[in-house]
Amino acid sequence: MADSHSKIRENFSNTKLLEVLAEAGVPVLVSGRVAEKFRGCEIIPSSFDFELILKPDLNCAVGFTKALGKLLRDFGLQGGDAQDAAKLATADFRFKPFPTSEGIDILVAESGLLFEEMLSRSTAMDFEGLSLLTLSAEDIFQLKQKYADYWYKKYLKHYADLQRLKEKLASRS
Amino acid sequence: MTLRWQDRIRKPDAWLLSFLKTHKVPFIIFGGAAVAFHGCRDDFYFDDIDVLLCPTETHSKNFALAVNAAARAAGKMVTTSFPPLQFAKLNEKMNLDPVQFHIDFITMFKPSVFNDYMRNAVSARIELMEVKVLALQDLIRLKQDAVESNYNRHINFTGDAQLIKQSASSRVV
DSSP states (O other), X not given: OHHHHHHHHHHOOHHHHHHHHHHTTOOXXXXXXXXXXXXXXXXXXXXXXXXXXXXXXXHHHHHHHHHHHHHHHXXXXXXXXXXXXXXXXXXXXXXXXXXXXXXXXEEEOSOHHHHHHHHHHOEEEEETTEEEEEOOHHHHHHXXXXXXHHHHHHHHHHHHHHHHHHHHHHHHO | OOOOGGGGSOHHHHHHHHHHHHTTXXXXXXXXXXHHHTTOSGGGOOSXXXXXXXXXXXXXXXXXXXXXXXXXXXXXXXXXXXXXTGGGSXXXXXXXXXXXXXXXXXXXXXXXXXXXXXXXXXXXXXXXEEEEEOOHHHHHHHHXXXXXXXXXXXXXXXXXXXXXXXXXXXXXX
């Protein structure tokens, strides 16, 4: 088991994921450092930091899962191993609503309508022979702003908890 | 009848935690559930239960056994076969089944720090089961960290958004 996980970690490249998604016809929009560089609004120089945005519909989810499954089978993983690796791979790709670190983050758009709107404003970019649809500069900005708002709300929630906990401690002493 | 903290614990969550107890997996409840336990949330309200695990190989193996035993008892797979040593590492996070369970299992601290927290932790009851909840002082410390890190993330994303906006508009001009 540990061997198969190591194999995945060593060989599971971002480009391969992009390739299988393109082959499977799963529509993805690209944001992150790569998109910023393409749009000429790069903040931190980095050639390989993606955010892939998926459309929130069943076809897209099924296509994504199948593409990921195919990628894992290409590594000769089957059954339980492949399932475990899929879990590991998704964890590695930070399949969660908001990214916290560099690498490749897979996000799901808030709505199908929003995805379609962003899609209509996107343009194709060539990346290592792959044609990727890249968010517009305005959408990249909006996404960053959403992250900022998200973390501010979390901050407020923790801050309120902290004040109450401190009051509790003070009332004890 | 007066509402108690343990009344907020959903039955499937309590059931799952009982498997950790049976398999001798040490755990500490922290996060919002701990804040509520210390009486710092209205009506003991919290969303999910954050459960701190100790990242050792033995505990990780036992955790995998507990999860799989719970899956068998439920007559279905709660999760795919669990990577046995996943929780022997720091900064792992897992939600087994977000629909059925509202528990996040997390490793954040090395065993020596976990053991310090365990020594300070206070006992609570969920029905007949005794569980450990993070002590008030330790919870305050973690909340302070969370407040700082979330605020910093907010500031960073706000700064990034502004830079992208400026960069994009200067290109247009």
